[in-house]
Amino acid sequence: MWVFLATEVMFFGGLFTAYILYRNFYLSAFETGSRLLNVKIGAANTAVLLCSSLTMALGVRAAQLGKKKLLITFLVLTLLLGLTFIGVKLGLEWRHDYLEGFAPGVHWTFHGTDSRHLELFFCFYFFLTGIHALHMVIGAGILTVLIIMAGRGRFSPQRYNPVEVSGLYWHFVDIVWIFLYPLLYLIGGRY
Amino acid sequence: MGTAVVEPGIESRVHYLNASYGIKSWLLTTDHKRIALLYLASITFFFFVGGSAAVLMRLNLISPQGALLEPATYNKLFSMHGIIMVFLFMIPSIPAVLGNFLVPLMIGARDLAFPRLNLLSWYVFVVGGCFTLYAVIAGGVDTGWTFYTPLSTTYSNTNVISAALGVFIAGFSSILTGLNFVVTIHKMRAPGLTWFRLPLFLWAIYATSIIQILGTPVLAITLTLVALERVFHVGVFDPAVGGDPILFQHLFWFYSHPAVYIMILPSMGVVSELVTAFSKKRIFGYKFIAFSSVAIAAISFLVWGHHMFVSGQSVYAGIVFSALSFAVAIPSAIKVFNWTATLYKGSVSYQAPMLYALGFIGLFTMGGLTGLFLATLAVDAHVHGTYFVVAHFHYIMVGGAVMGYMGGLHFWWPKITGRMYPDGWARLAAAIIFIGFNLTFFPQYMLGYLGMPRRYAVYAPEFQVLNVMSSAGASILGVGYLIPLVYMVWSMRYGPVAGPNPWGAKGLEWQTPSPPPTENFEETPKVTEEAYAYGTEETQVA
Amino acid sequence: MVGHVVHKRLYILVFAALIGLTALTTGVAFIDLGKWNTLAALAIAVCKASLVVLFFMHLRWSSGLMRMVLLAAFVWFAILVALTLSDEFTRQWTPVPSSWQGQVQQQAR
Numbered sequence: 001m002w003v004f005l006a007t008e009v010m011f012f013g014g015l016f017t018a019y020i021l022y023r024n025f026y027l028s029a030f031e032t033g034s035r036l037l038n039v040k041i042g043a044a045n046t047a048v049l050l051c052s053s054l055t056m057a058l059g060v061r062a063a064q065l066g067k068k069k070l071l072i073t074f075l076v077l078t079l080l081l082g083l084t085f086i087g088v089k090l091g092l093e094w095r096h097d098y099l100e101g102f103a104p105g106v107h108w109t110f111h112g113t114d115s116r117h118l119e120l121f122f123c124f125y126f127f128l129t130g131i132h133a134l135h136m137v138i139g140a141g142i143l144t145v146l147i148i149m150a151g152r153g154r155f156s157p158q159r160y161n162p163v164e165v166s167g168l169y170w171h172f173v174d175i176v177w178i179f180l181y182p183l184l185y186l187i188g189g190r191y
Numbered sequence: 192m193g194t195a196v197v198e199p200g201i202e203s204r205v206h207y208l209n210a211s212y213g214i215k216s217w218l219l220t221t222d223h224k225r226i227a228l229l230y231l232a233s234i235t236f237f238f239f240v241g242g243s244a245a246v247l248m249r250l251n252l253i254s255p256q257g258a259l260l261e262p263a264t265y266n267k268l269f270s271m272h273g274i275i276m277v278f279l280f281m282i283p284s285i286p287a288v289l290g291n292f293l294v295p296l297m298i299g300a301r302d303l304a305f306p307r308l309n310l311l312s313w314y315v316f317v318v319g320g321c322f323t324l325y326a327v328i329a330g331g332v333d334t335g336w337t338f339y340t341p342l343s344t345t346y347s348n349t350n351v352i353s354a355a356l357g358v359f360i361a362g363f364s365s366i367l368t369g370l371n372f373v374v375t376i377h378k379m380r381a382p383g384l385t386w387f388r389l390p391l392f393l394w395a396i397y398a399t400s401i402i403q404i405l406g407t408p409v410l411a412i413t414l415t416l417v418a419l420e421r422v423f424h425v426g427v428f429d430p431a432v433g434g435d436p437i438l439f440q441h442l443f444w445f446y447s448h449p450a451v452y453i454m455i456l457p458s459m460g461v462v463s464e465l466v467t468a469f470s471k472k473r474i475f476g477y478k479f480i481a482f483s484s485v486a487i488a489a490i491s492f493l494v495w496g497h498h499m500f501v502s503g504q505s506v507y508a509g510i511v512f513s514a515l516s517f518a519v520a521i522p523s524a525i526k527v528f529n530w531t532a533t534l535y536k537g538s539v540s541y542q543a544p545m546l547y548a549l550g551f552i553g554l555f556t557m558g559g560l561t562g563l564f565l566a567t568l569a570v571d572a573h574v575h576g577t578y579f580v581v582a583h584f585h586y587i588m589v590g591g592a593v594m595g596y597m598g599g600l601h602f603w604w605p606k607i608t609g610r611m612y613p614d615g616w617a618r619l620a621a622a623i624i625f626i627g628f629n630l631t632f633f634p635q636y637m638l639g640y641l642g643m644p645r646r647y648a649v650y651a652p653e654f655q656v657l658n659v660m661s662s663a664g665a666s667i668l669g670v671g672y673l674i675p676l677v678y679m680v681w682s683m684r685y686g687p688v689a690g691p692n693p694w695g696a697k698g699l700e701w702q703t704p705s706p707p708p709t710e711n712f713e714e715t716p717k718v719t720e721e722a723y724a725y726g727t728e729e730t731q732v733a
Numbered sequence: 734m735v736g737h738v739v740h741k742r743l744y745i746l747v748f749a750a751l752i753g754l755t756a757l758t759t760g761v762a763f764i765d766l767g768k769w770n771t772l773a774a775l776a777i778a779v780c781k782a783s784l785v786v787l788f789f790m791h792l793r794w795s796s797g798l799m800r801m802v803l804l805a806a807f808v809w810f811a812i813l814v815a816l817t818l819s820d821e822f823t824r825q826w827t828p829v830p831s832s833w834q835g836q837v838q839q840q841a842r
Contacts, residue, residue, distance in 0.1 A: 002799045002802045002803060003370050003373060003374065003404060003802055004366075004370060005802075005803070005806070006404060006405065006802050006803065006805060006806035006809075007366050007370075007404055007405070007407070007408045007806075008408065009803075009806035009807065009809075009810055010405055010406070010408040010409050010806065010809060010810060010813075011408035011409070011411055011412050012412070013408075013409065013412075013809075013810035013813055013814075014408070014409040014412035014413055014416075014442050014445075014813070015412055015416075016810075016814075017441075017442065017810075017813050017814050017817055017818075018416070018427065018438055018442070020814060020818070021435070021438060021817070021818065021821055022433070022434075024818075024822075025433070026433060039759060039762070043755060043756075043759050046755050047752060047755060050748065050751045050752060050755065051748070053748075053751075053785060053789050054744060054745070054747075054748040054789075056789070057739070057744050057788075057789040058741065058744060061738060061739060061741070061744070064738050065738065104423060104425045105422075105423030105424050105425045106423065116426065116431075116432040116433055117432075117433050119425065119426065119432065120425075120426060120427070120432060120433055120434065123423075123425045123426070123427055124427075127416070127419060131415075164791075167789075167790070168790055171785050171786075171789045171790045172790075174785060175782045175785050175786065178778050178781045178782050178785070179778050179782065181755075181758075181778075182758055182762075182774035182775065182777070182778050183774075183778075185762075186758060186759065186762040186770075186774050187770075187771060187774070377798070401805075405805070405806070405809045409813065435821070437820070437821075438817070438821070441816075441817040441820065442813075442817075445813050445817075492809065492812055493812065493816065495816075496816065496820060499820075503824075504820045504824075505819075505820045505821075505822075505823040505824040505826065506823075506826075507819070507823040507826060508816070508819050508820035508823055511816070511819065512816075
């Protein structure tokens with residue numbers, strides 16, 4: 001799984017490279033765009049995701065100790081927190097941006113100065129958070145499978161590798177968000 | 192087991208080919224050897240599809256006005272030739288076929304670390320291939336295998352997205368195979384098999400796997416961006432919006448340059464095996480070759496800008512990339528010197544695999560040296576985008592990698608099938624391929640130097656003689672590739688039965704019967720000698 | 734074989750630190766530090782990521798090989814960024830021959 005996560009670093013890395021480049025060239029447009037995002041929701045969502053990492057880690061620990069009910073509890077909590085994150089991101093933030101006319105290619109209504117560079121910022125916003133959300137959805141699927149397997153008693157202190165490995169994946173997706181949050185929401189400087 | 196005979200017939204013995212019958216036993220197998228054969232069938236198919244595109248292209252180029260094809264069609268043909276040959280033939284070829292078959296055998300293991308993931312890899316490859324074939328059938332793609340923006344994102348009205356999707360999916364197959372090999376080689380070596388006793392083929396596969404793991408994801412995200420830009424008409428690579436088309440080239444070539452090393456490194460590994468086996472001699476400079484494989488893998492990631500010297504990249508970056516590109520030639524040269532030194536005073540025999548290996552050394556050297564011409568900024572300004580580049584990479588990929596693949600296929604054929612192919616025909620085919628290849632591609636060096644651009648359906652009349660030579664060579668080359676197809680298939684049923692070690696070679700894979708049983712070894716072997724320990728004990732020839 | 738079992742309390746502590754750092758980075762964004770804002774945000778993000786990697790992902794107790802794998806991934810990402818940016822940032826450096834001065838307009842971004 002660590003090797004697979006290395007490939008994921010490179011996958012997101014390509015996007016981050018492009019982002020770093022354009023951010024450097026169009027700083028004012030990117031800052032404007034960043035300020036248009038809702039920091040409170042972003043921060044809250046970050047907390048939700050960090051919480052889910054905690055519950056995931058505790059779930060792995062429960063598996064190591066052979067505590068089946070605790071494991072299932074933590075896996076379900078992780079899943080619920082993950083789904084909350086996706087729901088807030090897609091249902092609240094994306095919907096809001098779409099309705100406000102900040103969805104490039106789909107519904108873009110801003111025509112002020114630098115609007116094309118602003119559009120570029122929102123491109124990256126949607127691509128980055130979109131691909132991140134896709135990884136979370138996949139993670140949610142994996143968690144569901146784990147919950148079912150745990151329910152059937154498939155894990156024990158000697159056999160809990162799938163839980164550990166899925167945990168690594170989940171934490172990685174969290175780490176991507178740890179970098180996305182400041183790079184998307186906080187670069188504008190809100191002073 | 193069968194009755195006791197001096198040479199047990201393969202019909203009376205249970206091995207991986209006859210352990211179970213029926214299509215399900217093949218399509219749901221987790222045996223790395225069967226999966227290798229599944230890959231063999233798929234990539235051979237794609238080789239001939241890509242080859243047909245090349246045939247049509249060369250037929251068109253017989254006349255300066257391009258009498259056969261419309262330019263738009265020609266564009267689609269060279270694109271499909273590139274996409275299919277690179278992503279569906281060359282990248283998988285040696286790793287997926289020979290690697291899958293040999294990695295567990297060479298380390299004394301029963302299978303790879305993740306056998307089911309291996310099967311998944313094959314299915315993912317097939318799905319990716321299907322999407323690409325769909326793109327062909329639905330009218331093709333005309334962006335070239337390089338998908339440069341803004342043609343691919345904005346202006347092309349061909350099936351860019353399905354082709355990109357096909358490549359994206361096939362890339363996952365590459366990543367998963369690489370992952371499997373890295374874990375297997377780290378964790379599953381037989382007792383006594385230290386890193387520096389590994390056959391050099393495995394060092395090459397290991398280095399290749401590193402490249403596959405670290406590079407392919409960047410291609411994936413790049414193609415995703417192209418697709419997203421095409422669908423949503425946003426401007427990540429569009430200068431009118433502030434995007435940078437060169438950024439696409441950076442991201443694309445970050446993978447695609449290491450990709451060409453994915454294509455050549457395993458072949459170099461094969462050549463190391465062939466050169467020792469057919470000179471009956473220890474390899475010269477084992478550690479140099481092993482480390483040079485890893486060095487090539489590492490440095491390969493630092494040189495991608497040499498594809499962009501004239502694209503608008505900064506001159507200073509160009510200087511850096513040029514210098515680094517010179518550096519990457521050094522480990523390759525080290526290998527060539529070491530192989531040559533291995534041949535010196537060896538007891539050389541000239542069966543077909545050795546002919547391919549010798550062909551590789553000569554043609555790869557030529558291709559590699561012309562690579563240095565291209566790495567030189569000033570020279571590249573003149574020959575970029577001409578047939579010089581085309582000749583260079585075909586010398587490396589066809590004269591190099593494919594010949595290594597053919598040599599390896601012949602060398603391990605008795606192990607894979609338990610039968611020997613007819614060596615007379617094989618040598619004839621090797622000679623035809625060598626002659627056809629040189630006739631096809633050597634004129635292209637001259638054409639490029641004289642200024643004929645690549646990817647053009649028509650050309651200036653003064654280039655016609657060389658073009659006709661090249662097309663004639665292509666027809667010979669095509670015949671050369673068809674001959675092995677015939678006799679290899681023939682040999683599977685009618686070839687003489689081969690014993691465990693028909694070549695008298697060193698290596699764990701030769702210590703088990705041909706074809707191997709499903710579990711590879713009756714009991715886990717123990718390794719006590721260095722690799723290629725020729726001349727230290729009697730090696731059984733059976 | 735059970736791997737290293739981490740104490741519950743350690744996980745909770747790490748979590749608290751992560752929340753604290755999130756609050757910190759959000760707060761710092763509201764203060765004008767000029768160009769240090771970005772650096773501060775990235776530094777805090779790196780800290781948070783390190784906490785997750787070392788403790789939640791157990792890298793602190795894992796073999797050197799796993800650490801190499803992760804290190805390799807980040808080094809390779811660094812290569813991608815560094816060399817790409819080396820081109821993009823030096824495009825405007827190309828010297829213009831003196832006879833062309835004034836006639837050539839450097840491309841504006």
